[in-house]
Amino acid sequence: MIAVAATEQRELRHLVLICSAVNAIDHSAMESLQQLAESLKEAGIILHLAEVKGPVMDRLRQSDLLKHLAPGQIFLSTEEAVETLAGKTLL
Numbered sequence: 001m002i003a004v005a006a007t008e009q010r011e012l013r014h015l016v017l018i019c020s021a022v023n024a025i026d027h028s029a030m031e032s033l034q035q036l037a038e039s040l041k042e043a044g045i046i047l048h049l050a051e052v053k054g055p056v057m058d059r060l061r062q063s064d065l066l067k068h069l070a071p072g073q074i075f076l077s078t079e080e081a082v083e084t085l086a087g088k089t090l091l
Contacts, residue, residue, distance in 0.1 A: 012045055016081045020051040025059050034068045048085070050075040 017033075037047040052060065052074055060066055066074075075081035 014046050014048060014085045015040060016048045016050050016075070016078065016085070018050050018078050019053070019056065020078075022056050023053060025056045030059070030063050030065050034065050037065075037068045037072065046072045048072045048075060048081055050078045050081045 033047075040047050047069060049069070049072070057074070060074075073081075073084070075084065
């Protein structure tokens with residue numbers, strides 16, 4: 001659903017998924033994220049993650065999801081994601 005709505009936005013080049021409410025992630029959720037990243041990539045949209053909690057990041061590192069996310073980035077905060085993707089230098 002997200003991929004379909006995002007691909008209809010012709011000027012959209014980056015999509016940031018804010019993960020602040022995600023406390024745990026299982027295998028099926030990682031597969032869904034991988035499919036989302038690939039679908040968006042096919043449409044010319046890069047998926048990024050922001051505010052990923054430690055235990056979730058640990059699981060992501062143990063999987064190959066980060067390879068599929070590339071060239072997408074993982075940002076510590078939503079503000080950092082916005083500033084970076086808007087081309088501004090972080091202070």
